[in-house]
Structure formats: C-alpha cells, structure tokens
Amino acid sequence: MVARNVAIDAVTAAQPPTAGAVAGAEPNGGRSWAWMRSVRAMGGSQVLRIDVTVARSQRRNPRPIDDDPSCAAPGYGSGGVDMSGRRAASLRTHAHAHGAAVSFMPESGQRFEHALEDDRRSAEHGFTLVEVMVSLMIFGMIAAAGAAILSFSVTAQxxxxARLDDIGALTRTLSIMSADLGQASLRAARDESGAPIPAFVGDSGSGSGDAPILRLVRGGWTNIDGAARSNAQKVAYRLSDGVVQRIAYPMVDGAGPLPPAALMAGVTRIGLRYRLAGAWSDRWDGLQGVPLPEALELTLQRTDGTLFRQMFLVGSGYAPPPREVVNETP
Known part of the structure; x- marks a missing residue:
C-alpha cells in the first residue's frame, strides 16, 4: 500500500522525478513505514525506472532470554539452578529386602545413610486425609490450567x-476500487430523470449518508449472458451506517440502481482527493478542463481510529493531450 502510494505520487507529479534516491516516512494502517525511492534512466532519457522499497520504522529487536540477568539463577551464568543453599531431602526407596542400606552423596560432600524399610501398605492402611487433599488440589490445578488453555485457544481463534475477515474486506474494497478507477472512461451518463451527468463526479467524502460520494462510468464490464447491453457500467460509492457500499446500475443512461453491495464495515469517515498536473482538489465535477483526474487519494478511518491511505490511478493515469488547432484558412 505504501509502495504503491509512493510510486503513483511520482508518476502523477507535475514534473518527472529526478534521478537518485529519496527517503521518507508515511503513517498508514496505524503504523509508521519508512520508504526509499530510487530513480534511474533506462536507455534514453525519456524512460525512467522507479524502484520503491518499504520497511517498518522503529523496529525493536527482542533481547534473548539468555541475556536477561533476571532469568539467571544465583551462582550460575544463565538458566541455572543453585542448589547449594537447599538441604537434601531424605531418599526413600521401596525394596523387597529388609536391612539393606543405600548412601546418597551430594556435591557438598555430606553423606546421608538411610535404612530401607518395608513401606508397603496393607489393605487397612489406605490413604491419609492429607494425601487425599494434596491429590485433589493437584487435580484441580491441572483441570483449571486445561480449562484456561482451552478458553484461550477458543478466544484466540x-x-x-475476525482479524482475517477484516483484512480480507479491506483488500477486496481496495481491489474493486482499483479496477473501477483503472477502467474509468470518458463516457458521460444520464440519471433517472434524464439529466446529464459528467463521466466522473466526486466529493471530498462524508461521514455517513445515502448520497454517493463518487460516481463514474467504467469499461470492461463482462457480458457472460450475452445481454443486449454495452460493456460500460455506471457505478457509485457511498458510506451508509459505517459500511462502504458499491452501487451498480444495469444501464448507463436512465436506469435505476441495483441493490447496493456491502464492501467493508466499521468505517467512520471517508476522505477523497483528486490530482491533476500535480495539484490536489477536494472535488471533481468535470469542469477542470479534462473529464478525468490523473489520480485519486482515498483515506479510510476505522472505528478504532486507524487510518488507511491509498492512491489509485484513474483511467490511464495521464491527462489526454491537448487538441491541435488546425488552421483551415488558405
């Protein structure tokens, strides 16, 4: 998204970019992105190659756990356990033979000898209340940990x-708008009452409402059923109750709209700007001397305050060349 914005900004500038490297930063999607644009001539001086690289700004490398002094136990470098201050517990061993003895020699050099005794329990002994309570406590801890892990897994899933669905909706919205704007045509249209409408009409955006904020005529409408219509289609965009909607018309002239298609929810504001000859305008009504702008800038603000900015080329992305006036007088 950022790389495309930088490339379109260079292509639609009033003057061609100069050769060399230029760096900058752009906040987009709630994050800061660092970009670098390099321009060099290809073959002749009329063709320029623009390369754009983007990376996240202020990336922090996590410190390895082994380097964290808080993870090291006293008396060891890292990850060790100091047993020098603990007393060794007595070693109880079940054996079938009576009177046998075993020695335990810790690293401190002390020696403990414990006589083995027959610790086999008879049927009358059973378990003590303390042992039963300890067993129940351990079982409860394991059950609570399992329930917590299961709940965390369900919540994470x-x-x-939801996050993947939101990213998919944003990607689809930008792809559909890119296709519509990239195939914008110069064909004017008429509304339901027969009044003429310019080929491309756009406002500065709005918070919410039923009025379209962008209306255009695009080409390339596929005709799979072979209906008696052209490949041109009139489309419009609006923001209604926090949902970005795309409205299509079955005919370019005089027809009513089809039911709107919801593209993305959770949008509080849409901002639009239009670029021609390097200058930006908040509105476009076809009275700027050319029917289509060179580029369009879209700004989306989500309900959580995150801003997304995307630039699109309109039509071919270039203004049509001026007509040559031919003097027919002899």
Missing part, C-alpha cells in the same frame, strides 16, 4: 478469524 475467534479473534484471529
């Missing part, structure tokens, strides 16, 4: 699914 639900959150991940």
């Amino acid at each position: 639900r959150t991940t699914g």
Whole structure:
C-alpha cells in the first residue's frame, strides 16, 4: 500500500522525478513505514525506472532470554539452578529386602545413610486425609490450567478469524476500487430523470449518508449472458451506517440502481482527493478542463481510529493531450 502510494505520487507529479534516491516516512494502517525511492534512466532519457522499497520504522529487536540477568539463577551464568543453599531431602526407596542400606552423596560432600524399610501398605492402611487433599488440589490445578488453555485457544481463534475477515474486506474494497478507477472512461451518463451527468463526479467524502460520494462510468464490464447491453457500467460509492457500499446500475443512461453491495464495515469517515498536473482538489465535477483526474487519494478511518491511505490511478493515469488547432484558412 505504501509502495504503491509512493510510486503513483511520482508518476502523477507535475514534473518527472529526478534521478537518485529519496527517503521518507508515511503513517498508514496505524503504523509508521519508512520508504526509499530510487530513480534511474533506462536507455534514453525519456524512460525512467522507479524502484520503491518499504520497511517498518522503529523496529525493536527482542533481547534473548539468555541475556536477561533476571532469568539467571544465583551462582550460575544463565538458566541455572543453585542448589547449594537447599538441604537434601531424605531418599526413600521401596525394596523387597529388609536391612539393606543405600548412601546418597551430594556435591557438598555430606553423606546421608538411610535404612530401607518395608513401606508397603496393607489393605487397612489406605490413604491419609492429607494425601487425599494434596491429590485433589493437584487435580484441580491441572483441570483449571486445561480449562484456561482451552478458553484461550477458543478466544484466540475467534479473534484471529475476525482479524482475517477484516483484512480480507479491506483488500477486496481496495481491489474493486482499483479496477473501477483503472477502467474509468470518458463516457458521460444520464440519471433517472434524464439529466446529464459528467463521466466522473466526486466529493471530498462524508461521514455517513445515502448520497454517493463518487460516481463514474467504467469499461470492461463482462457480458457472460450475452445481454443486449454495452460493456460500460455506471457505478457509485457511498458510506451508509459505517459500511462502504458499491452501487451498480444495469444501464448507463436512465436506469435505476441495483441493490447496493456491502464492501467493508466499521468505517467512520471517508476522505477523497483528486490530482491533476500535480495539484490536489477536494472535488471533481468535470469542469477542470479534462473529464478525468490523473489520480485519486482515498483515506479510510476505522472505528478504532486507524487510518488507511491509498492512491489509485484513474483511467490511464495521464491527462489526454491537448487538441491541435488546425488552421483551415488558405
């Protein structure tokens, strides 16, 4: 998204970019992105190659755990356990033979000898109350940990699914707008009452409402059923109740709109700007001397305050050349 914005900004500038490297930063999608643009001539001086690289700004490398002094136990470098201050517990061993003895020699050099005794329990002994309570406590801790892990897994899966759906909706919206704007045509249209409408009409955006904020005529409408219509289609965009909607018309002239298609929800504001000859305008009504702008800038603000900025080329991305006036007088 950032790389495309930088490239379109260079292509639609009033003057061609100069050769060399230029760096900058752009906030987009709630993050800061560092970009670098390099321009060099290809073959002749009329063709320029523009390369754009983008990386996240202020990336922090996590410190390895082994380097964290808080993870090191006293008496060791890292990850060790100091047993010098603990007393060794007595070693109890079940054996079938009576009177046998075993020695335990810790690293401190002390020696403990414990006589083995027959610790086999008879049927009358059973378990003590303390042992039963300890067993129940351990079982409860294991059950609570399992329930917590299961709940965390379900919540993480639900959150991940919602996030992926939101990213997919944003990608589809930008792809559909890119296709519509890239195939914008110069063909004017008429509304339901027969009044003429310019080929491309756009406002500065709005918070919410039923009025379209962008209306254009695009080409390349596929005709799979072979209906008696052209490949041109009139489309419009609007923001209604926090949902970005795309409205299509079955005919370019005089027809009413089809039911709107919801593209993305959770949008509080849409901002639009239009570029021609390097200058930006907040509105476009076809009275700027050419029917189409060179580029369009879209700004989306989500309900959580995140801003997304995307630039699109309109039509071919270039203004049509001026007509040559031919003097027919002899």
